[in-house]
Structure formats: C-alpha cells, structure tokens
Amino acid sequence: MPEPEWESPIVDDEIAEPWRRLVGFVIDWTILVLITLILVSVLGIDLGEGDGLRLPASVLIIQGLVAAVYYVGFTASRGQTPGKMLIGIRVEMERTGQIPGLGSSVLRWVVPGVFVFLPGISVAAAVIYGWLLFDSRRRGLHDKAARTVVVQARRPE
Secondary structure, three states, rough: OOOOOOOOOOOOHOOOOOHHHHHHHHHHHHHHHHHHHHHHHOOOOOOOOOOOOOOOOOHHHHHHHHHHHHHHHHHHHOOHHHHHHHEEEEEOOOOOOOOOOHHHHHHHHHHHHHHHHHOOOHHHHHHHHHHHHOOOOOOOOHHHOOOOEEEEOOOOO
C-alpha cells in the first residue's frame, strides 16, 4: 500500500490493541442494552413472545436511536464512549490527532450502525469491524470511512 502524502501525528505504538477495542465495545453494548430495556419498559412496549431473536420494530428503532445518540454524542464531544473511557482508549482523527467532529462521528457510526436494524449478527458488521485485524493501523472500515484511528488514551499533561 502506498504511503500517504501526509504524515500522521499518531505513531504506531499509540494505536489501541484489538482486544481493548473489543472489551470497550462489549461494555458500551451492555450499557446500550440496559438503556434500551429501560426505555422500552418506561414506554410500555411489549417485547412479545417468541424466540427472542425477533424484536418488534419499535424496539429496533429505539435501539438504533439510542446507539446513534450514544456513539455520535460521546465520540464528537470526548472522543470516547464510556466503554472506551474505562478501557483507556479513544478515537482521534488520523491526520490531526484531534477528537472527531460531528460529521466524522456520524459517518463513523453510520457505516456499522445501519446493521443495528438487521436481526442477529450481520456478516457485513463482522467484516466492518474485522477489517481492523488486517489493517496496518488497526482501522475498521468505519474508521477508514471517517479517517479516524483508535489510540491509547493520553493522560492529561
């Protein structure tokens, strides 16, 4: 792969390990499920009977909206979701090392976020996140689209 015409301020040893990203994701997803369940309960939405994999469309819409506000809001304002804060990583713009703005944060969520509305585990979502295992800077396809990279959180100076 050709070298970029610009030099990133982020050095390779700052880039977060995949296991850290996974643990942060699991923490965030747990928080999102709890928020969604609370909202579903407060709104009186019946989860229905069945095998547990077929949720009502209203629940999927709530889940998608909660995830969008959560991921976009935290990423644009802090560069970190609560899961990333707990595990000590953050999202930065690859070219500047700054936290992403609103546009990049939205794009970073939209690429995998649309798969929230599909039942079960999506192969496409696995490819989007799995891409980081093969990328030299451990970027998922959502990172590449938004031009972000996930790094070790820097301690305040």
